[in-house]
Amino acid sequence: MSELRQFLSHAVALETDAAERYDELHRAMDVHHNAEIAELFAQMAHYSRLHRAEARERAERAGGVLAIDPWAFEWGGGESPESAATEAVHYRMSAHDALAVALAAERSAHAFYAGVASTTSDAEVRALAEEFAEEEGGHAREIERWIERLPDEPDDVLGDLDPPMDVE
């Protein structure tokens, strides 16, 4: 990626997708009465929107956000890197589980920006990518500290009290 507007448009889309996914998880947890985790995902969505506003401001200064089709972004995968993975999501997930999902997303975003920084031929893009990678790394370290402060939880926290197949 060697063009500043293209890079910043990716940054805006990355945070947009991250916020949308966290909003989606917030609503899903709210619907399934897991209020604590719903609130946690709402906070993550809020942070993503703040970061998107910063990226958008920079993009506007660079000439505006490019209109790129969702499938034309250069993520190196199916989804944008900071979109929280849904495979580990469960309606009874704990704060440990939710933060693990968020941590993986932040690490993935860090890897994306670090990858751009190491491959771009444009000095301005490289500098910004390094800055964003450092920011994402900081978010990951912050989430690690949150996880450390959480109380221990039982191993079978996801054990379903009302398993859907257990009808006898």
Next chain:
Amino acid sequence: MNEPLTARDYKSDVHPVWCPGCGDFGILNALTKAMAARQLPPEHVALISGIGCSSRLPAYLTTYGFHGVHGRALPLATGLAVARPDLTVVAMGGDGDGFSIGGNHFMHACRRNVNMVYLVMDNAVYGMTKGQASPTTETDWTGSKLTPAGTHMPAFRPLEIALASGCAFVAREFSGNPNGLARRIDEALDYPGFAFIQVLSPCITYRPEQMGYKKIVHDDFEPTAVRTEAMARLLDDDGMTTGLLFKAPPAPWQGDPVPDRHRAPERVLRVGAAA
């Protein structure tokens, strides 16, 4: 100048009741992204569904929607697409709705080739009724007390049936790749006929093993316009191959030659208007 529409603009205020982690969220996201990419005005789009978890989707969008009768999404969508060719019509539902209860409609919609996109959100289980085997359930699946020794019958093969029935746009995608699915939906919306996309959509509650789909789906279909080649490609298909399989010029439906003659009367279109 108006702000461009974003994917968020197509999402309604109704919160999905799908289980957290359900694959159908990915299809919802793909659909909103595809519509945003095309800048489709929501009032120019109608989503028609049947019954089942996935068929709730129209409620979660700001477009027109109709949550219809079990297995009858395609007849409803066909009527709408013929009466209102100006609308973008997307029919949708689950594998049970589309291939069992509505299986006959599926074959004849493929033959009829009326202009619409049909998305089947396939999790190979009846989720809403708590986990019974569906048409696309694997023969050896023993996860339901109704079929404790497996289903004793081969799984329905929707791509083959679509090809054999005359469908000229046949694809399979994965809900865990919403950007790729958005691209396929965009392509299907461009297609002037009946476009069928089977979407592998994991059910976290009754088929938790499907949460590993991301590791086993592979984007290997090479599109062809030769029906026999497409059919031959499916002979050794493991069911996890994604991409556009077959795309050919549409036939026989070529649009209504006298659309105004068949358009519903204005008094019928103005639902709820004063008499």
